[in-house]
Amino acid sequence: MTDQEEKTTAARFTLAAMAKTLNRPVMVLQGLQARFALPVGKGACHSAAYLAFLRTIVSLRRLHVAEETLLKLWHLEKKLLTLLHVDSTGSPTWFLDSCGATTHPRRRLLLSHYDMGMELKSQSVQLGLNFSEAAPELFDGKEMGEDALRVLGQYLKLFTRIQSEISAEIPLLQAACRWAGRLKP
Numbered sequence: 001m002t003d004q005e006e007k008t009t010a011a012r013f014t015l016a017a018m019a020k021t022l023n024r025p026v027m028v029l030q031g032l033q034a035r036f037a038l039p040v041g042k043g044a045c046h047s048a049a050y051l052a053f054l055r056t057i058v059s060l061r062r063l064h065v066a067e068e069t070l071l072k073l074w075h076l077e078k079k080l081l082t083l084l085h086v087d088s089t090g091s092p093t094w095f096l097d098s099c100g101a102t103t104h105p106r107r108r109l110l111l112s113h114y115d116m117g118m119e120l121k122s123q124s125v126q127l128g129l130n131f132s133e134a135a136p137e138l139f140d141g142k143e144m145g146e147d148a149l150r151v152l153g154q155y156l157k158l159f160t161r162i163q164s165e166i167s168a169e170i171p172l173l174q175a176a177c178r179w180a181g182r183l184k185p
Contacts, residue, residue: 012044018051022058032057035067036074039092050093052100056111063169065162070111073162076155077109083148086114110159120156 019026032054033040060070078095081087087094098113106119 011048013046013048013051014044015046017044018046018054021051022055024058029054035071038096047093047096049096049099052113053096053111056099056113060162060166063166063173065165069158069162069165073155073158074111076151076158077112077114080109080148080151080155081112081114083151109155110162120152120159 013021015026015029019029022029030040032038036057038050038053057070061067081095091097095112098108098115099111101108101113101115104115106121107115107117109116109120
């Protein structure tokens with residue numbers, strides 16, 4: 001990890017600083033925190049990963065992906081990560097800690113950026129992974145109605161829909177940028 005990456009990773013942000021960075025009012029970010037059930041702190045307590053998550057949400061909203069769709073995707077991601085026992089780190093932001101990571105983009109979930117270890121389109125998950133040291137459950141997840149492959153299938157269906165919405169929006173954004181270029185002083 002380079003010195004710059006370490007500084008960025010260790011950086012802490014206030015809500016006001018994140019609002020300025022994202023060019024959004026503080027109230028908009030507070031609304032996102034509430035609707036996405038994000039941990040809220042005071043002062044400069046938000047990590048670079050937290051900011052990266054909010055940047056992803058704001059960017060997707062700029063691409064006209066509905067917030068309701070993003071909320072559904074977020075719930076599916078958190079459910080999938082829980083089924084894979086990724087939440088064993090003890091961090092209150094365990095579901096955000098991979099945000100901003102850029103290596104292996106085809107293997108990462110869209111919102112949390114968690115690296116699944118294989119390309120998502122393969123619709124496969126290395127089952128049996130358990131990153132926690134907790135005692136095993138009496139019944140496995142499938143017997144309790146929770147199946148990581150089923151959740152992954154739901155995730156991929158919604159993710160594909162988001163990709164097609166973004167693809168339809170790109171030509172419009174390019175045309176808007178060309179038009180806006182004429183307005184430069």
